[in-house]
Amino acid sequence: MNEFHSDFEIVAREDFSDVTFMLEVRHPMMARAAKPGQFVIVTSHPDGERIPLTIADFDAARGTITLVIQAVGKTTLEMKETCRVGTHLYGLAGPMGIPSHLGNSKKVICVGGGLGVAPVYPQARALKESGAYVIGVLGFRTKDLIFWDEKFRNICDELIVCTDDGSAGLHGFVTDGIRKALEVHDDIDEVVAIGPPMMMKACCDATREAGIKTMVSLNPIMVDGTGMCGGCRVKVGEIVKFACVDGPDFDGHQVDFDDLMVRLRRYKEEEAAATKRWSETCRMTQV
Amino acid sequence: MKKRTVRSIPQQRTPVRELDPVVRSRNFEEVNCGYDEQEALLESQRCLFCPEPKCIAGCPVNINIPAFIEKIGAKDYRGAYDVITGTNLLPAVCGRVCPQENQCEGVCVVGETLEPVAIGRLERFVGDLAIANGWVNRPYIEPTDFKVGVVGSGPAGMACAADMAKAGCEVTVFEAFHEAGGVLRYGIPDFRLPNSVVDAEIDKLRELGVKFEVNTLVGRLFTIEQMLDELGFSAVFIGTGAGYPALLGIPGDSLNGVLSANELLTRCNLMKARDFPNVDTPLPLGKHVVVVGAGNTAMDALRVTKRLGAESVACVYRRSKTECPARAEEVHHAEQEGIEFHWLTNPVEVIDDGSGSVAAIRCIRMELGEPDDSGRRRPVPVPGSEFEIETDQVVFAIGTNANPIIGQTSKLKLNKWGYLETDANLMTSIAGVFAGGDIVTGAATVIEAMGAGRRAARSMKRYLGLREAIEEPSSETIFGIDAREHNFVRVKAA
Numbered sequence A: 001m002n003e004f005h006s007d008f009e010i011v012a013r014e015d016f017s018d019v020t021f022m023l024e025v026r027h028p029m030m031a032r033a034a035k036p037g038q039f040v041i042v043t044s045h046p047d048g049e050r051i052p053l054t055i056a057d058f059d060a061a062r063g064t065i066t067l068v069i070q071a072v073g074k075t076t077l078e079m080k081e082t083c084r085v086g087t088h089l090y091g092l093a094g095p096m097g098i099p100s101h102l103g104n105s106k107k108v109i110c111v112g113g114g115l116g117v118a119p120v121y122p123q124a125r126a127l128k129e130s131g132a133y134v135i136g137v138l139g140f141r142t143k144d145l146i147f148w149d150e151k152f153r154n155i156c157d158e159l160i161v162c163t164d165d166g167s168a169g170l171h172g173f174v175t176d177g178i179r180k181a182l183e184v185h186d187d188i189d190e191v192v193a194i195g196p197p198m199m200m201k202a203c204c205d206a207t208r209e210a211g212i213k214t215m216v217s218l219n220p221i222m223v224d225g226t227g228m229c230g231g232c233r234v235k236v237g238e239i240v241k242f243a244c245v246d247g248p249d250f251d252g253h254q255v256d257f258d259d260l261m262v263r264l265r266r267y268k269e270e271e272a273a274a275t276k277r278w279s280e281t282c283r284m285t286q287v
Numbered sequence B: 001m002k003k004r005t006v007r008s009i010p011q012q013r014t015p016v017r018e019l020d021p022v023v024r025s026r027n028f029e030e031v032n033c034g035y036d037e038q039e040a041l042l043e044s045q046r047c048l049f050c051p052e053p054k055c056i057a058g059c060p061v062n063i064n065i066p067a068f069i070e071k072i073g074a075k076d077y078r079g080a081y082d083v084i085t086g087t088n089l090l091p092a093v094c095g096r097v098c099p100q101e102n103q104c105e106g107v108c109v110v111g112e113t114l115e116p117v118a119i120g121r122l123e124r125f126v127g128d129l130a131i132a133n134g135w136v137n138r139p140y141i142e143p144t145d146f147k148v149g150v151v152g153s154g155p156a157g158m159a160c161a162a163d164m165a166k167a168g169c170e171v172t173v174f175e176a177f178h179e180a181g182g183v184l185r186y187g188i189p190d191f192r193l194p195n196s197v198v199d200a201e202i203d204k205l206r207e208l209g210v211k212f213e214v215n216t217l218v219g220r221l222f223t224i225e226q227m228l229d230e231l232g233f234s235a236v237f238i239g240t241g242a243g244y245p246a247l248l249g250i251p252g253d254s255l256n257g258v259l260s261a262n263e264l265l266t267r268c269n270l271m272k273a274r275d276f277p278n279v280d281t282p283l284p285l286g287k288h289v290v291v292v293g294a295g296n297t298a299m300d301a302l303r304v305t306k307r308l309g310a311e312s313v314a315c316v317y318r319r320s321k322t323e324c325p326a327r328a329e330e331v332h333h334a335e336q337e338g339i340e341f342h343w344l345t346n347p348v349e350v351i352d353d354g355s356g357s358v359a360a361i362r363c364i365r366m367e368l369g370e371p372d373d374s375g376r377r378r379p380v381p382v383p384g385s386e387f388e389i390e391t392d393q394v395v396f397a398i399g400t401n402a403n404p405i406i407g408q409t410s411k412l413k414l415n416k417w418g419y420l421e422t423d424a425n426l427m428t429s430i431a432g433v434f435a436g437g438d439i440v441t442g443a444a445t446v447i448e449a450m451g452a453g454r455r456a457a458r459s460m461k462r463y464l465g466l467r468e469a470i471e472e473p474s475s476e477t478i479f480g481i482d483a484r485e486h487n488f489v490r491v492k493a494a
């Protein structure tokens, strides 16, 4: 094996819940190159789709990167079944995207909603390492879905965990967490929010009035991740940007979230068909 | 041999067999069946072996065209292959996709009175024979200690890699996608250039010792500067292509159902989405498709959507057919396959169906006015001529801009359009880093990209102090073999 090459072996896996799992994949060169805010494109098998996943953690010493995946459709459901320790991904390209700009903000709220908790982690850690005061706000639907709260506690000065149903932590959405933090701190320089588009939109609305800079990480549908197809285009302040090479981080107050949400529905029917077909054949082989 | 004249040669250009338009417009089989031996021999009779052949100058890599046609005529096909591969690495590809009417065939002397010699088809005949018989010209390679890195596996990168491998360097090609080939793989569809042809050409590079590292996004995984400083490369060639599709820039262009031809073609060709749901990548398919633009990319998008089963497929282009940049053969094939053309028509708005998808495209008729800077007559809108075409899918193929990744991640100097700046030797602003192909010139052609790759290799060899085996083409022969080729040995691959 040479220095560029990796066989993308999965060296560790942890399941956070029925739908969320973590994979640690070997790629020494990427582990050295990766920076917070970047993502990879994974192809799980030769006939597979190219799907973008955020680099949720990286460890140069171990030579691995970590992905946290939510099984939502054909590819991710299948990966949940097939990606075991010792197996290999077919393709893994990256790190892609412009690394998050870690400016000189002194006090920052890092918001992660649901699966967004994973991608916001490297940013929170890097901010902490750069000397900032970091307040973590993590949102989950319910207690059983909570993950990485310990990991965050180690790097945050304050941590607010919220659940939609109140089964743990603060009863409410991440926006309630943000408001709570803003009540105590009137000197927040920046908010970083990652999660479903709806949540990021709500976070931006929550900070707009106070004029607090809010960075979001956009997740449009992608194909190549190298700026070649234009499938990932998003509207930012009336200008069209390609999230894979111009982002994925953007100033949330400029982003047209409604446009993003419409475009995410583009392949809905095909995705549903693929998932249905997959779960049917899957069930058949299990019988 | 008796001297040939325009009067003595076969007057008709030998026709090539093609699949029936109705049948083929529903499958992805190759449209142009190519010449068989008899047809190739017949067509080879049409070359006049001009003493000062214009065709050679018309070819961007200056293939010695009469020499290879003469070998075909003598049934020395292997000899013909040797002549072609003296300058062109990919005859099976170029014979298929070169815009010959603007290049070699466009200046062929026979073309002044009759139809020009079918140079491209003859070249393809030889290229296909080589693939079928496993011919490789494996040079005597004297290893050097140099490691050369090539970024991008399109025709520019492949050509540079081949030349540097022949010069004895250890060459690694880095490709961001999970398969090599560049536009030949993800852009040009199978019915025009089968993937098996691309595979065969890439295998030949592997035979030369070239290594391919796919899934490698240079700039982000490691930078160009790191390649030189840390990773031990003595020289680097950048051939990352153009990419970054230009947008329509009209209201409604972000609606669902509006996509770039690059996205459509990548999904269909590279990701094999036409086999969905047997593969995982979905393909957006409209019933009534409109493609904006009339270059090769547009023609491919039109013909792909037709094959995927769209009921109607229409092309909208703001200039007239005479100005259209696609290869003449592609436009002709598209017309045969039942594609509608709206020449002198410009889109002004994509209309929403109320749920964020496309309902129609509003266009305006154009007429040709005064010539512009490029010498082409500038199209100007005809007031009050707006009309709508009902459609559920709009594909734009109106050109590309420079891909920003290398610029974002290195100190390389870019020109004002974001393409890499190079000097006459194709060296960039960093010593030892060369570039060529679409990332330098903007979107061009396969053979021009290959030509650039080879020119860059020549400069790279000089930069590394490597001796060029034989510099200038010559017509000398030793034992019937062209002198400049005496440094290779003929082998038959297993």
Ligand SMILES: Cc1cc2nc3c(=O)[nH]c(=O)nc-3n(C[C@H](O)[C@H](O)[C@H](O)COP(=O)(O)OP(=O)(O)OC[C@H]3O[C@@H](n4cnc5c(N)ncnc54)[C@H](O)[C@@H]3O)c2cc1C
Binding pocket: A039, A049, A051, A052, A053, A054, A055, A067, A068, A069, A070, A071, A072, A073, A074, A075, A076, A077, A115, A118, A119, A218, A219, A220, A221, A222, A248, A264, A265, A268, A271, A272, A274, A275
């Ligand atoms: C830059 C970026 C980073 C991402 N990081 C992660 C991550 O760390 N972990 C993770 O689990 N997912 C992440 N995603 C989303 C992930 O790519 C999609 O969930 C995945 O492509 C779905 O594939 P599928 O075949 O399993 O589901 P599909 O059947 O394709 O889709 C199922 C559902 O997911 C939605 N969906 C499809 N593509 C996307 C997308 N790109 N973004 C959001 N929703 C989508 C569809 O609208 C649909 O409702 C990221 C996306 C981007 C663009």
Ligand SMILES: Cc1cc2nc3c(=O)[nH]c(=O)nc-3n(C[C@H](O)[C@H](O)[C@H](O)COP(=O)(O)OP(=O)(O)OC[C@H]3O[C@@H](n4cnc5c(N)ncnc54)[C@H](O)[C@@H]3O)c2cc1C
Binding pocket: A226, B097, B098, B099, B151, B152, B153, B154, B155, B156, B157, B174, B175, B176, B177, B181, B182, B183, B184, B187, B188, B216, B217, B218, B219, B239, B240, B241, B242, B243, B265, B296, B297, B298, B300, B327, B403, B405, B406, B436, B437, B438, B439, B443, B444, B445, B446, B447, B449
């Ligand atoms: C649909 C279509 C049809 C065409 N038809 C014709 C035709 O009929 N005849 C003709 O002569 N020309 C045609 N062309 C034009 C021709 O294909 C191009 O001019 C030619 O391929 C350019 O070659 P290139 O090597 O510069 O780049 P490309 O072929 O674009 O290859 C560049 C490669 O570099 C990779 N890459 C990019 N960035 C990076 C990075 N940072 N790290 C690693 N890899 C990277 C890309 O993934 C790609 O594989 C067509 C183009 C298209 C899009």
Ligand code: SF4
Binding pocket: B058, B059, B060, B061, B062, B063, B065, B088, B094, B095, B098, B100, B103, B104, B105, B119, B120, B123, B447
């Ligand atoms: S490479 Fe292209 S231009 Fe040159 S001779 Fe062949 S077909 Fe003609």
Ligand code: SF4
Binding pocket: B046, B047, B048, B049, B050, B053, B054, B055, B056, B065, B066, B107, B108, B109, B110, B117, B119
């Ligand atoms: S210009 Fe035409 S006729 Fe003359 S050598 Fe070339 S191909 Fe033959």
Ligand code: FES
Binding pocket: A221, A222, A223, A224, A225, A226, A227, A228, A229, A230, A231, A232, A233, A242, A243, A244, A245
């Ligand atoms: S994913 Fe293709 S351009 Fe961004």
